[in-house]
Amino acid sequence: xxxxxxxxxxxxxxxxxxxxxxxxxxxxxxxxxxxxxxxxxxxxxxxxxxxxxxxxxxxxxxxxxxxxxxxxxxxxxxxxxxxxxxxxxxxxxxxxxxxxxxxxxxxxxxxxxxxxxxxxxxxxxxxxxxxxxxxxxxxxxxxxxxxxxxxxxxxxxxxxx
Amino acid sequence: xxxxxxxxxxxxxxxxxxxxxxxxxxxxxxxxxxxxxxxxxxxxxxxxxxxxxxxxxxxxxxxxxxxxxxxxxxxxxxxxxxxxxxxxxxxxxxxxxxxxxxxxxxxxxxxxxxxxxxxxxxxxxxxxxxxxxxxxxxxxxxxxxxxxxxxxxxxxxxxxxxxxxxxxxxxxxxxxxxxxxxxxxxxxxxxxxxxxxxxxxxxxxxxxxxxxxxxxxxxxxxxxxxxxxxxxxxxxxxxxxxxx
Numbered sequence: 001x002x003x004x005x006x007x008x009x010x011x012x013x014x015x016x017x018x019x020x021x022x023x024x025x026x027x028x029x030x031x032x033x034x035x036x037x038x039x040x041x042x043x044x045x046x047x048x049x050x051x052x053x054x055x056x057x058x059x060x061x062x063x064x065x066x067x068x069x070x071x072x073x074x075x076x077x078x079x080x081x082x083x084x085x086x087x088x089x090x091x092x093x094x095x096x097x098x099x100x101x102x103x104x105x106x107x108x109x110x111x112x113x114x115x116x117x118x119x120x121x122x123x124x125x126x127x128x129x130x131x132x133x134x135x136x137x138x139x140x141x142x143x144x145x146x147x148x149x150x151x152x153x154x155x156x157x158x159x160x161x
Numbered sequence: 162x163x164x165x166x167x168x169x170x171x172x173x174x175x176x177x178x179x180x181x182x183x184x185x186x187x188x189x190x191x192x193x194x195x196x197x198x199x200x201x202x203x204x205x206x207x208x209x210x211x212x213x214x215x216x217x218x219x220x221x222x223x224x225x226x227x228x229x230x231x232x233x234x235x236x237x238x239x240x241x242x243x244x245x246x247x248x249x250x251x252x253x254x255x256x257x258x259x260x261x262x263x264x265x266x267x268x269x270x271x272x273x274x275x276x277x278x279x280x281x282x283x284x285x286x287x288x289x290x291x292x293x294x295x296x297x298x299x300x301x302x303x304x305x306x307x308x309x310x311x312x313x314x315x316x317x318x319x320x321x322x323x324x325x326x327x328x329x330x331x332x333x334x335x336x337x338x339x340x341x342x343x344x345x346x347x348x349x350x351x352x353x354x355x356x357x358x359x360x361x362x363x364x365x366x367x368x369x370x371x372x373x374x375x376x377x378x379x380x381x382x383x384x385x386x387x388x389x390x391x392x393x394x395x396x397x398x399x400x401x402x403x404x405x
Binding site for chain 1: 243292336340341
């Protein structure tokens with residue numbers, strides 16, 4: 001019905017039921033046209049050059065990062081212990097070496113080897129503790145020679161009339 | 162431009178001096194042309210493509226690329242993130258008005274304290290001293306203070322000070338006190354137990370075990386402003402002997 005005298009409008013042609021008969025190519029064309037229309041309507045700044053240069057100079061209004069100033073609350077000789085704790089927390093840490101030494105070797109600590117030995121025996125004893133009675137018996141038998149017979153499984157015995 | 166800035170470090174500059182990215186800078190073919198970021202601190206400003214000095218003083222530098230002007234002043238200009246001591250002047254509805262010594266008063270919301278909710282209001286009265294940091298601080302808007310950090314913890318901020326003495330010093334002295342490795346601080350720590358709160362707006366609050374000691378510490382700090390290092394050390398020695 002689409003003669004020259006009567007042309008279908010663009011909006012009508014864009015509707016889904018009209019496009020089922022089209023080829024893939026014409027569909028793509030239509031999509032591209034639509035995208036072009038939409039992007040024309042979007043407003044954008046026509047100044048791409050400015051953005052590249054803005055990164056070079058960064059403004060900083062405060063003195064604190066420039067001079068590495070310390071935290072504002074200060075206490076001397078334990079006058080206020082809460083503030084002293086805060087001072088340690090908030091001030092940038094300088095003596096990293098001292099801290100590392102303390103952590104690695106303290107006198108009351110257990111060394112790594114002792115820890116490993118303890119764990120070996122610990123795992124075995126914990127396993128034994130939570131094993132069921134039959135498994136525990138099986139574990140004990142493994143140590144003895146394999147002379148004992150395996151336990152026969154008890155089956156239901158039918159009562160004789 | 163970076164090299165020219167580095168050459169001028171330690172020199173006295175006046176407002177109006179400019180540093181711009183020239184095409185005269187030789188581009189070496191061996192190194193990659195990487196534009197270096199320059200961080201300009203207080204006293205330096207960016208106008209378009211150039212770096213302009215807007216305060217007279219000495220140019221300082223910190224590795225790797227921070228430059229700023231070192232100058233003296235007494236009037237505080239708020240900057241975001243700085244901690245100051247403020248005095249609560251009015252309590253209007255949900256907001257406190259705090260005077261920090263700037264051109265206008267800052268607002269401090271009652272929800273900006275640790276553990277504050279609408280039902281659980283913080284105990285702040287008119288005339289209290291608060292240690293807070295700036296959330297908003299620019300020339301176009303009213304400055305706003307908060308007593309918590311980004312994750313909601315107080316970190317020592319909030320109302321402080323029963324007793325003690327509040328006094329004003331110049332901003333340069335405050336920066337000298339808070340600089341890492343400050344001699345004044347190390348000398349003070351030898352004297353007697355005391356507690357200090359230092360606000361970047363030039364306000365100091367001191368508390369010691371007796372009123373006399375508090376006054377001694379405040380006088381020492383105020384006089385440190387105009388003394389050389391040797392004079393100061395002598396003064397501290399005299400005070401230490403006198404105190405004992």
